[in-house]
Amino acid sequence: MRGPWLLVLGGLLAVPPAPADPPQPPDRLFWDGFDRFSREDWAGAQAQLWGAVRGLRELRGIRLRCGAECGLQGPGLEESVLSRAECLLGCERLQLGEPSRYRLTRDTERLFQRGLPYNYLQLTHYKLEELDEAAAAAFTFYVKNPHHEQIQDDIQRYKRMEQIQELSFRDLEQPQYQVVYTQAVSLLSEGKLRVGVRRLEESLKMYLLAMEDCRSLCEGTREQESETYRDVSEAISQYYMDILQCRQNCAKEPSLRMRVEHSTEDPLVSHLSLMLDAYSKLEDWEDAAEIARSLLVFHPQNETTRERLRGYEERLQGKSTGKLREAIALYVRRTLSEKRLLYYAMEHLNISFLDPDSWTPEEIIPESLRERVRKEQEDKKQRSGILPYEEVIVTLTPKEMNGTSRVTLDRVLNEEECSALMGLAQAAGGPGSGYRGRRSPHTPRERIQGLTVLRALQMAESGSVDVSHSRLYYRASERARLLAQSYFGMETMHFSYTHLVCRTAIMGEQEGRADLSHPVHADNCLLDPEEKECWREPPAYVHRDYSGLLYLNDDFEGGNLFFTELDATTVTAEVRPSCGRLVLFGAGGDNAHGVRAVTQGTRCAIALWFTKSAEHEEQEHSLAKDLMMGTESQTQSKESQSTGSGREASKTGRGTSATNEDPERPSGRRQKKRMSRKFEDEL
Structure with a gap:
């Protein structure tokens, strides 16, 4: 539950008074913006798309605040669950009117997660000659999709425009803890260790709060993939396991990485390792020992960390408090408790679970599952889930092809x-x-x-x-x-x-x-x-x-x-x-x-x-790259003259019509025109 964590990490959030007018559902705003974009109503599309971005942010904020307000209270489990459900529904109705209007389908959630509105917004801003905002929207989409071919080209074009400054390329959705973390890394590289490590401490607290928000948002309505009928106990256990899996997967959520670029390294372990080095250089042995003990909670057999801890304790000459970070200890205890439940369900209820963490100790995995889990983790590693294109899949792994590379x-x-x-x-x-x-x-x-x-x-x-x-x-x-x-x-x-x-x-x-x-x-x-x-x-x-x-x-x-x-x-x-x-x-x-x-x-x-x-x-x-950029520039110049927009139009040919059948779409992939709202790519 959220309450104890907020007490540890900064206090409870209060539910604000109900707004005079509930926000519009973000999916409705997005699709209206998309329709206006298709009709080249740039100002109308921009207003609706920004409304969708703000609406989603506001909707999540309301749900987080309601979740914080409605803890489990009551003499028994049944009473507590029903009381919390009543509280959540009342809180959301007070804020939203009818909460069911704000439920997003899984496909629509993915579109927002990919930052798709920003790819449309960059063009609407460009068409309205708002170049600073266009570059910022393009960069925001690029951060979420660094291998997206069209956005790579668009970023390069914006960089060649004299009117756009380097500061325009900013991530409009960058979490504050990432900003503080980046500042900390910069300060440490300049040798400003003490102020740098303070910033690391701040970003760590912010990161843990962001992790808690992610976990809290795992509760809610789930989109059913089948119409399978189940008894009450089976349905409840399945829903609870879904929530636990969602919470576990917060650890690999792209927006919860310390760095902007994608990394397979555990963010908390990486962050603590950086803090350990900083405290060691400052000869702050007490804090260094505390961080070393915290790291050993993740990897208790890491001999390098154990050796460093022994060195710190020798320097402290028995004056060490012997503590580790309570917030870290709580995070690990709760995570392992959830893993035990998931592995139990995996063993007895035939529920699948792929552990996202590399530091999970083997002893919490039932002996009957260890070989299966080991093979699944090996297969996961071979399939290398971090591929730069969402639609690409691994069909044959190295093992299935009887090779290594x-x-x-x-x-x-x-x-x-x-x-x-x-x-x-x-x-x-x-x-x-x-x-x-x-x-x-x-x-x-x-x-x-x-x-x-x-x-x-x-x-x-x-x-x-x-x-x-x-x-x-x-x-x-x-x-x-x-x-x-x-x-x-x-x-x-x-x-x-x-x-x-x-x-x-x-x-x-x-x-x-x-x-x-x-x-x-x-x-x-x-x-x-x-x-x-x-x-x-x-x-x-x-x-x-x-x-x-x-x-x-x-x-x-x-x-x-x-x-x-x-x-x-x-x-x-x-x-x-x-x-x-x-x-x-x-x-x-x-x-x-x-x-x-x-x-x-x-x-x-x-x-x-x-x-x-x-x-x-x-x-x-x-030479081909130079020639390609040159031919594209000529095409863009002609399109610009014909449309009067002045933009170095992207390779999609969107300067003439946003709905034309072009050889290449904003994704760098040609897609057939879809009649449905469910689509996998941009146009």
Whole structure:
């Protein structure tokens, strides 16, 4: 319950008097704003969208204050629960009129969580020539969606505008504890330890209050995914487990990270570690010992922390109070108590639970579940949930592919994008293509066509191919690079080479075929099957670290990708190409691979090679980026002149109509027009 925590962390919040007019439901305001945006009513859309943002903030504030006011009171559990329910309903009715009007569907909640209103607001502000506000709204959306292709471009365009200052790029939803934490880190880096650690203490208290707010908002109406009928006890237990799981997941809520960027590190542990270093440098042994004890609550067997604590206690010569932070102790006790209930339900009630914390002690997990939990955590790690695109899923983990550095992802491209890129490959197969229908260098039974990103953009500039398709090729390769970089945990990954390649079976030459479309090989070493070695020496591309294949179609026979042992014979995994499927793998001998013969039809894919070395970055790709920005600027200039808006219009072509069917949408993904309010992307 919320009461004890607020007493520890700063006092109870009072319910304010009822407002004269209840706020409008935020979802109604959002969809009205969306409709006005579609009609290019920029001022009307802006008013409704800002109303939705403020309304959601006000709605959450009312629910938090009502939750704080309505604690559990009564002689028994039943009386307490009913009394609290009555109190909450009365409190919300006093503030809102009819609370049921303010219940958001799960899909709408996700739209707000992603900060979608800000992506529309940035354009409405731009159209109304409010550039400072436009940059701020764009940056707010960017913070929540740092890999969103359209917003990356928009941010760069705003930065090139002389009227916009650096201070305009601010996060309008940044929590105060993040602001204070950032200030603390800056002060510590400047050597101002004492004031810096004070700011760390402030941000820690604010963070714990924000965590408490997140937990409190887990109560409320739940959207049912099925119409399964259950008895009362089953329904109550399921609802309670849902609340507990929601509270546990607050620990991984993106808005509850100390830093703006995404991180897998536990925020509390990271924060306490920073405080420990600061107090140590200040030779404040008492506070340092207190923080060390607090850290050991999370990781009691951490020998480094234990050794540091022994050192502090020696310096204190027995004068230490032996305490740890009470707020931290309370947080851990309550979290573990909830985990015990969830693991009990998992064991006896068949309820699924994936623990978000890495510090959970094994002893609270029932012995019968430990192996299952260990496997689920390992699978979770292999599937690497932190992918930069919401729709992309891990289809085959490294374990399922019998390797360590290989993975298969789906939904990297949609059907329209695959079709557009296939069209690009066919259009480029005529005059000007690199191969002009020549036979494959690997087999005389197939023809091969190839196209680089730079060549595609050059052809678009001359009018030989559709400019939107060539830009999509560039963006698809960039999308694959970001996925590889994210999945394999690299800080930076550069292109070594990018190639759109189509292999076509030659009719009349397939009978009795036993060869391969591409023989077994490795991408950064010379495969020696007899010695079962892979020699990293010229002419191998030894600087290549990772490889990728982004498939565009599956309407052909043969053409499967397969991996082998170093003997080039023993197959360890095989993958069937399909539209939007991306296979990523290490470029070394542990991922020797080949391609089955294409015996009918045409197989197209974007082949990608990546390097960690900046000095080996593909120069063609850098030139392609410059050329792409240049062609976009020309397009934007023409659109600006035709609409009179003056904006460097984004690649979506929104300067002419917000509802036109454009090759690329604000998400960098082409989407069909939806008639329903339930949609997964912006337009």
